[in-house]
Amino acid sequence: xxxxxxxxxxxxxxxxxxxxxxxxxxxxxxxxxxxxxxxxxxxxxxxxxxxxxxxxxxxxxxxxxxxxxxxxxxxxxxxxxxxxxxxxx
Ligand SMILES: [Zn+2]
Numbered sequence: 001x002x003x004x005x006x007x008x009x010x011x012x013x014x015x016x017x018x019x020x021x022x023x024x025x026x027x028x029x030x031x032x033x034x035x036x037x038x039x040x041x042x043x044x045x046x047x048x049x050x051x052x053x054x055x056x057x058x059x060x061x062x063x064x065x066x067x068x069x070x071x072x073x074x075x076x077x078x079x080x081x082x083x084x085x086x087x088x089x
Contacts, residue, residue, distance in 0.1 A: 007033045008047045009060045009069065018063065027072035034073070041073050 009026045030046055039045050043066060049057035 007037075007039055007045065008049070008051075009064065018060075018065075023065075023069060023072055027069060031073050041070070043070060046070065046073060 007030050009030070031041065033039065034041050034046070046069075048061075048064065049055055049059045050061070
């Protein structure tokens, strides 16, 4: 069980690309990874690529709405139907 495994949205910083569908699908994926590895769904564990130690990436960038994203992850997590939904990936 990896204790330092980072999860989160790794995207290019292109605000036009940040659609509702992207937030939704990414939140579901993150929630499923959190579920699988028992990772807390908070801002200290759900991080951007730019926050990964040693990473030279800058995504998702300053236009990513973290509060919105975490709300989606949390909601997805707590929905009975959503727990086992994204089994692939
Ligand atoms: Zn990246």
